[in-house]
Amino acid sequence: MEVDYSNIKVIGFDADDTLWVNETYFRDAEMQFAQMLSSYETINKIDQELFKMEMKNLPVYGYGVKGFVLSMVEMAIELSNGDVSSDIIEKILNLGKDMINKPVELLNDVEHVLEKLSKNYRLILATKGDLLDQERKLEKSGLLKYFHHIEVLSDKQESNYKKLLNHLDINPSEFLMVGNSLKSDVLPLVNIGAKAIHVPFHTTWAHETVQEKDKNGKQYQTITTLHEMLSFFN
Amino acid sequence: MEVDYSNIKVIGFDADDTLWVNETYFRDAEMQFAQMLSSYETINKIDQELFKMEMKNLPVYGYGVKGFVLSMVEMAIELSNGDVSSDIIEKILNLGKDMINKPVELLNDVEHVLEKLSKNYRLILATKGDLLDQERKLEKSGLLKYFHHIEVLSDKQESNYKKLLNHLDINPSEFLMVGNSLKSDVLPLVNIGAKAIHVPFHTTWAHETVQEKDKNGKQYQTITTLHEMLSFFN
Known part of the structure; x- marks a missing residue:
């Protein structure tokens, strides 16, 4: 597919799982959480229930590690019918602190691509x-x-991106978003007339998956590594 | 004191305790937290220890209710030597959710002042x-x-405000900040050459207090209610 990027003034990059590893750490934490509570339920059930708890709390806590930790604490109490030890609660808090303090593991070629693009575009x-x-x-x-x-x-819904464009004082056609999530980084942009490039990451949070019908007929490019972007912006 | 605001293009408003009540809710929650743990320690000691825990965790969690709740959970476990019941942990989680879901209680005259100023200034x-x-x-x-x-x-340190001004594409002298915290909303602005107006709130978080010497010789106006701003911008 040929796409014309000649209008683009600002390029937005998603961060987690686009520039650096993130989802992997959440999966690790979920797995450790399930192990801690494995005397109460099967690993699979704990995993499913934790996801439900996160979805229930999302409107209150929003995204990020802190809300995730609060949901794990709540889940541990609920799942154990209040029997969970404070030792396990403390371990859950530490899981969260460890996630926040993890070193940043860049994905392939990220720095090179940003360095090149930053010469001609405003990157956010x-x-x-x-x-x-x-x-x-x-x-x-x-x-x-x-x-x-x-x-x-x-x-990252259409309304949020509209506010962002207003704030950046640019037209939709002047904005390109690059990210690993079809649901958050690609489809809402295409829907408001901006450009988007999809760079899938090997692991996708269940909350970020989209249905086939939502993708139909939407115009965006998919690349395997960020490096491929450079061929569009030479 | 006469101050010249004729250069001002953008006015920044602090939110909590400048536009609406906030600190009061934190104080209420701290008091309820201390009551829950009063079988372990005096109210006063619990209050002091919680503040220390918040300060210890601030670099990890940052500001806001979620970090506050995580610090309360950690404090409850530490203070009780792991004896705290999951019932109390659950109550702490609910304290946080209640804070997040509280209705917004506007301070006096806020809407009228914003409405007037928004006609001639960009407000953020x-x-x-x-x-x-x-x-x-x-x-x-x-x-x-x-x-x-x-x-x-x-x-809200000088470096954060410098980034903000860069992002807004304006000079320091074109920016006015209005808020209840000398430490966060006033002094850093004055130090980088921007303007600031102080509107004290009756309750100040210990973390936001400043020493007398830090105020000496700094140029800013103090008003009692936001309404007084209108006399400077007629």
Whole structure:
């Protein structure tokens, strides 16, 4: 598919699982959580129930590690009928702190691509994680210098992106979003007339999966690694 | 003191305890927390220890209700030497959810002042709380229409404000910040050459207090209610 990117002024990059590894750490934490509670339920059931708890709490807590930890604590109490030890609660808190303090593991070629693109475009980081967490990762990553600023969105729906474009003072056709989530980084952009490039990550959070029908007829490019972007912007 | 505001293009408003009540809810929650644990320690000691725990965790969790709740859970386990019941942990989680779901209680005259100022200035909300939480409060408050956008800062130090001004593409002398915290909303602005107006709230979080010497010789106006701003911008 040929796409015309000649209007683009600002490129937004998703952060987690687009620039650096993230979902893998959540999966690890979920697995450790399930192991801690395995005397009460099967690993599979614990995993399913935790996801339901996260979805229930999402409107209250929003995205990010802190809400995830609070949901694990609540789940541990519920699943054990109040029998869970404070030792396990403490371990859950520490799981969260460990996630927040993890070193940043960049995905392939990220720095090279950002360095090239930042010469001709204004780059922004557009994420729905926690601001402090994302600022810290950006700092640790060494990528800070390529970005004009960070935009933290409370969600990544069409309305959030419309507000973002208004705030950036640009037209939809001048904005390109790049990210690993079809649901959050690609489809809402295409729907409001902006451009989007999909770079899938091997692991996708269940909350981010989309149905086949939602993809039908939508115009966006899919690439395997960020490096392929450079062939569109030479 | 006469101050010249004729250069001002953008006015930033702090949110919590400047536009609406907030600290009062934290104080209430701290008091309830201390009551729950009163079989282990005196109310006063619990209160002091919780503040220390919050300060210890601030670099990890940042500002906002979720980090506060996580610190209360950790404190409850530590203070009780692991003896705390899951019933109390659950109550702590609910304290947090109640705080997040509280109705927004506007301070005096806020809407009238914003309505007037928004006619001639670009207004932004500049807060270090949690983005989702602040967006929700802004929506509930009915004040959304007066603000160009929300800026969530991970902290409110000079460096954070410099980034903000860079992002807004304005000079320090074109920016006025209005807020209840000398430490966060006033002094860092004055130090980088921007303007600031202090509107004290009756309750100040210990973390936000400043020493007398830090105020000496700093140029800013103090007002009792937001309404007084209108006399400077007629």
